[in-house]
Structures are given as structure tokens and as C-alpha cells.
Amino acid sequence: MVDSLKSKRLSGVGEYYFSKKLKQIEELNKAGHQVLNLGIGSPDLKPPQSVQDALIAGLEESNANQYQSYKGIPELREAFASWYQTYFDLSLNPDQEVLPLIGSKEGIMHISMSLLNERDKVLVPNPGYPTYGAASKIAGAEVIHYTLNENNNYLPDFDELELLENVKLMWVNYPHMPTGTDGSEELFQRLVNFSRKKGIIIVNDNPYGFILTNEQNSLLKHRHESDLVLELNSLSKSHNMAGWRVGLISGNPDLIQTILTFKSNMDSGQFKPIMRAAIAALNEPKSWYDQINSEYRKRREKVLEIVDLIDCKITNKQVGMFVWTKISTKHQQAELFADHLLEEYKIFVPPGSVFGSEGGQYIRFSLCSDMPVWNEVINRIKEKK
């Protein structure tokens, strides 16, 4: 495309790393290599059977093919509210505090476009999910990175953040991707206090709350209705429904109403059978989460074996769908090390630098490959050692 046609708001926003890398992997595969992709957080496990049944039954509903409400069907909002009650022990008003979405990623853009003006300051974690920065830039805002590293246990340094003036919005993401750091009641209480003190909107992006965690924590647990806090959540990881595109924004009702003004001009609601399927997912018993976690635990053990074989190490306690791995000091940069893994063993593991400069010494394994793949990786490495 001719560069001069590109809108100014896209300047500084690159093509999404994984979309570029997938093309390269496709080329390698075409050339006869069998690249094992250990990078992408798209669950290979199946959604619950109840979800597929509800989708099929939903197709028979008389208005299944019609436009649906921008706020989703009431039963879906109610199912989200009771899911939060059951697992996060907090109550949400389904009509005012719950807004279904086509995934949490969509929510990041909606929030940015609805609440940010040109040059507003936005706090974004480094390392962190790249979409926070990209959406902020597209909205014309100024991105200020806050550092998460071993020294601060991957938690925001509130003393440092206190000094900043005129910040409008802060992104947090606990359990944190890519480092696997879990949130805690104490952290979320501090964040709510910080939001009150500084008048900052704080959004917690929480799609990993069910993966290898002991309990579900939420930023909304300690808030009052008027607090400027929001939370994104998603069925992509908790129910293996990444491609189904279901998530939600919950929290401050006035902010949600504002976001709806933007969202209702973007989409025309979700496909009703998918909403029915989402309700079935949300009604799954606790044993559903136990079952997927027992598989992830086995996979994690294999990754730890691989981490040892390639002379890397794990330096913090981790939950979630990834293993954040520090490279050996003899390899100076994660990008070069990731290239080496691709070249030598035909395995793709993204360098931590994709998630920010603080990731320069790390690579990130995803747990979304099954056991034969991990065994094959181990064989490939052992054969060459």
C-alpha cells in the first residue's frame, strides 16, 4: 500500500509481531521443515461439549440470524454476573455493569477510543500485551511505560507512579502476560486506592484468571460503584474458545455506558447462538477448570525440562498459560536466541522483546501444544546436543 494513504493514527503502530512471524514459519514449512510453534496462546484443547450443543440448539431459534442487542442478550449478561459471583465472589449488576464483547482484545480498543483524547497519558506495562500500547497510540494518546521486572517482583512501583501527573488511564494485567505473575487482593486494593487518589481510570485485563491459579482475583473486588475501575475478561483461555470471540467489560456503569456509545457504532451485536454457547460455558462446574489445569500442569513439567536442556531458567513464581524463561547469560539477546532455536531445532518461541524492552533477556513458551509436541521438542534438542 502507498504509505501516503495511511492514516496518521497508524504511525508508530507496526504489524502485529505474530502475524509477521507466522508468515515466516509458513515459508519454512513450505520449504519442507516442520516448525513446531510453541509461541502462540491459542488453546488447542476443545471447549466443553455443552458449548457445542448450545451452539447447535441456538441455530434453531427463530431470530438466530437477526441482529442482536449491542449489549448482548440479557441471559448472557446475567450468566457473566453469576460467573463473577461464583468464582470471584463479587456481585455485578448485569444491566449496568456488564458489557459482553467479541473478546478482550476488542475491549482494549473500545476503551481506548471511548475514553482517550489526543495526548492523554496512558500507563502501559513493560513487558506487556502489545495491544495496550497500540490501541493507545491509535487513539492519539501518549504511552508511558511502567517497568515490571525481577527487582520489583513484576508489580507496579507505586512510589514511582505517584510522581506522575495527569495520567488518564492505566492498564494492568494480572495474572500478568507474559511474566505469569498473579494478582492478589493486596495489589488490587492498592490499585483501587491509587485510582481514587489520582483520579486515574484503571483497567485490569484478566483473561488468564483460571489457568494454573489457586484462586480468582479481580480488581473489582474492593471497588465502589463510582470508582474509575474496569475489568476485561474473556472465554478465550478459560474455556478454550479463542476463535469464538467472547469476552466482557465489567465495572463502573458510567464508563460502560460511554464505551457502549462507541461500541454501538462499531459492531451490530454478536451472533445469538454464540451467546447461547457462552452461557453454557459460563455454567460449567468447577471440575471443568480442574480438568484443563491438570493437562496444563503436565505440559508445564515438559516445558521445565526443555528450559533446563537449553540452559535457561525460571526466576519467578508463575501462573497462566505461558512460561516466562530467562535466557542464559552466554546468549546476549532473546531475539538472537529465538532465531537460534528456530534455525537449530525448528521450534518457534517468541523473544520477550516482543512484549517490551524489559523482555530482552527472556523467551516465552506457550502451553498450547499437546504432549507429543513437547516430546518431539525434547527429542530434537537431545539429538543435537
Ligand SMILES: Cc1ncc(COP(=O)(O)O)c(C=O)c1O
Ligand atoms: C493479556 C491479553 N489480553 C487479551 C488477550 C486477547 O484475548 P481475547 O481473545 O479475549 O481477545 C490476550 C491474548 O493473547 C492476552 O494475552
